[in-house]
Amino acid sequence: MDTSIFITDTNMIMDDTDSETSSTSTVEELKNNKNENNKPDSNIKNKLASKFPKPIKSHGFHNKEQNQEVDDGFELSLLRLLHILFSSDGVINFAYLTKHMDMNKKESRDLEEFFIDNPGVMDDSDFYSTEAGIAIRKTWYNFLSGREFFTYVKNSHQIAPDISNFLAFVKQFFPLVDFIGNYNDQEKLDIIYSTFSVADYNFKAVYSTYSRVDNELVHKGFVQNIMVNGTELFVFESTNIKKINNLNKIYWTKTELRYY
Numbered sequence: 001m002d003t004s005i006f007i008t009d010t011n012m013i014m015d016d017t018d019s020e021t022s023s024t025s026t027v028e029e030l031k032n033n034k035n036e037n038n039k040p041d042s043n044i045k046n047k048l049a050s051k052f053p054k055p056i057k058s059h060g061f062h063n064k065e066q067n068q069e070v071d072d073g074f075e076l077s078l079l080r081l082l083h084i085l086f087s088s089d090g091v092i093n094f095a096y097l098t099k100h101m102d103m104n105k106k107e108s109r110d111l112e113e114f115f116i117d118n119p120g121v122m123d124d125s126d127f128y129s130t131e132a133g134i135a136i137r138k139t140w141y142n143f144l145s146g147r148e149f150f151t152y153v154k155n156s157h158q159i160a161p162d163i164s165n166f167l168a169f170v171k172q173f174f175p176l177v178d179f180i181g182n183y184n185d186q187e188k189l190d191i192i193y194s195t196f197s198v199a200d201y202n203f204k205a206v207y208s209t210y211s212r213v214d215n216e217l218v219h220k221g222f223v224q225n226i227m228v229n230g231t232e233l234f235v236f237e238s239t240n241i242k243k244i245n246n247l248n249k250i251y252w253t254k255t256e257l258r259y260y
Helices: 027-033 042-049 073-086 094-098 106-117 131-144 163-173 185-196
Strands: 061-063 068-070 203-214 217-228 231-243 252-259
Touching (some): 042 231, 073 094, 073 131, 073 163, 073 231, 073 252, 106 163, 163 217, 185 203
Antiparallel strands (some): 217 231, 231 252
16 A cells, blocks of 8 residues: 655644654644755755665565565665665775674674675666566565564564664664663664764764554654755655554555655
8 A cells, every 4th residue: 555654734743752852743834844945955965966876766576486565665775775874886885884783793794794795786776677676675675574673564574664673773783883872762863873974974864753643544654864964865754554443553654765
């Protein structure tokens, strides 16, 4: 189900009570807050964007072996975020990638081995239009699935797309990133993106959440607005969709890493 997670009327975006960084706003207030004068210069933004791989459209893929559609939006967005953070000149930069890994830890070794086998950074369209791109997606999906530190969408190997699993990913595969402690989610992301910054590129993410009810469906969203050198460049957004009469089960998800 491809359900929009954006509000186009005057519904209230409700406070997400389990986040210390959430707020309650109307759509009109959010629109008014986006002052045109605060938008980055398009030439600066385009030049900066050209230095990084393009985000990948969030399309599921068909698993021929199991004859089913696989929704890997969260997993695919994680992969592309790693490309953005740790690649240069079209290939993974292993000095960047492994700097905050612990090679005594299995997960760090596993991730390094994955990129040794798949060092190239494909064009965005290759991941949904070529057999080689689909093959990497399947390999990556299988690489992440079944790990005990993730939570999953029920009855599937799909990782539940939320901030807890994002933080678990960083904690397990990059254990030298020291964000464990009495921090809220925004502070944890501050530490993570600051740690992953390199000489020419300073990364930062502004985190927000939202919840809304629409036709008996509850949409809960998790958003990272990612800035590079102070320019808002990418948005990493996930939504879990549940039924109001069964909030214990995720029925549909949508995740995308897109340009701001």
